[in-house]
Amino acid sequence: NAGVTQTPKFRVLKTGQSMTLLCAQDMNHEYMYWYRQDPGMGLRLIHYSVGEGTTAKGEVPDGYNVSRLKKQNFLLGLESAAPSQTSVYFCASSTGVRNTEAFFGQGTRLTVV
């Protein structure tokens, strides 16, 4: 009964380093999303995918790339981390059917120093 699992849960990066955040869901959902959460700003959509092999930009895509090679996985990459990317990152998935809920992972707290 895993739902949406994010790896890692915590990470500290130095400016300029790269890393990949992994999101895995076991609910056979078509749609997957990456959000970032910053104090007072709610969650903002970075990128999303409406199916295997597809990706699309959200509200704040700059500095991030994504890939959806397998239906169950959605990867978020930071090629050259910046302090402005310090945030809590949440992955979510949904069936894509309107009005149905999205299921969220527990988040990844990333600090860029």
Next chain:
Amino acid sequence: GDSVTQMEGPVTLSEEAFLTINCTYTATGYPSLFWYVQYPGEGLQLLLKATKADDKGSNKGFEATYRKETTSFHLEKGSVQVSDSAVYFCALNEAAGNKLTFGGGTRVLVKP
């Protein structure tokens, strides 16, 4: 584009007090509206939703009514418990891409 505005926190209450969190939205179409809750150290989980005007969503003693005339979806609970301490997010669902647009979140702290 679509947007959601909710009252800033933190909101501090005593146990058994009445809670209301205001949420208003701007949308070009007819969105569905949601309240998500985030308990400390966890991800977001759906609290309740409403899909059309005048619908009332309810769960765990919380209620919210979709008011199209005032573009609002205020969250209420008649008697809060310490376990209701969390961050509450109002959100709307955009049809294209089935994406959620969130408000800034309201932190609620309930003291015994």
